[in-house]
Amino acid sequence: MATIKDVAREAGVSVATVSRVVNQSPKASQSSITAVKAAMQKLGYRPNAAARALVSQSTNIIGVLVNDASDPFFGTLVKAVDKVAHENGKQVLIGHGYHHAEHERKAIELLINSRCDALVIHAKALSDDELIDYAREVKSLVLINRYIPEIAERCISLDNFKGAYLATEYLIKNGHNNIACISSSHPIEDTDQRISGYKAALHDYGISLPASYIEQAEPNTEGGEVATTNLLLKSLDITAIVAYNDNMAAGAIFVLEENGLTLPDQVSIVGFDDALISRYVSPKLTTVLYPIQLMGEQAAQLALNLAKGTSSDSQSLRFSPTLVRRDSVRKLN
Known part of the structure; x- marks a missing residue:
């Protein structure tokens, strides 16, 4: 594998000149840039991303943690x-947490490292205290779909209570x-x-129903099928269903x-x-809009602003x- 010294020798320049070209320094002359790039291509040399980050203090990567x-x-x-x-001008690195504390922790550590x-960060299994510690360590960390009062200015969340209330x-x-x-059935705050x-x-509308009117299962179409089957097995008098999400609703419809x-x-x-599925089930699904995009x-944008130390234009968190x-x-009637 070619080294930076090999590139310098092939291009007929110093190692310092190769470093300036690799890190896009304005001090590098056009002739040096041309020679170094030709040598890199000939030798198959690829700059070490970690080393470049140390020089530029930027990897041009936004890390994002999701459930799945x-x-x-x-x-x-x-x-x-x-x-x-x-x-x-940045790229995205994705980690998966699967609503499991250890998976979330390892993914966040990888993104930080x-x-x-x-x-x-979309993390549901880690405690508030652990996420607060991460936020203190990383000034550009923003939580989504999670609200923690101590770091409220870094939390983008939805009023899930109000959404379910509106539906009901x-x-x-x-x-x-x-x-x-x-x-x-996931033990998270959204549930x-x-x-x-x-x-x-x-x-609030004076309606009293037994606990048997609530069924919990995995938050997907299969879970919707399981939960609805369990409701039907109880022979309850049901005229309507409020679903945790559109996927569960689709399973219920089936x-x-x-x-x-x-x-x-x-x-x-x-x-x-x-979700997209709400438009394609029959009948088309009445639902609560979650503006996740x-x-x-x-x-x-908030995370990038924090990274640059600039104020945010966000109007609502x-x-x-x-x-x-x-x-x-x-x-x-």
């Missing part, structure tokens, strides 16, 4: 960060009282907040139709996220959900 990039929700988040990265210029209230205002809830929003709406129930004539349903872009009305809710 194969999930369309997190794919959208990564794409949003990537958009801002490209606008600023990779000397990323900025970090956008919409069903109530359309005449539904027997409203079930299918939610995530607690959305179940709490569902319960609060029922309480099970309901497989059991001869028509939507929304016999059962209405509201999802959460406004906008939030991801804002988180990435706490986003408010809105309802997207489609065809999956029927108004009862």
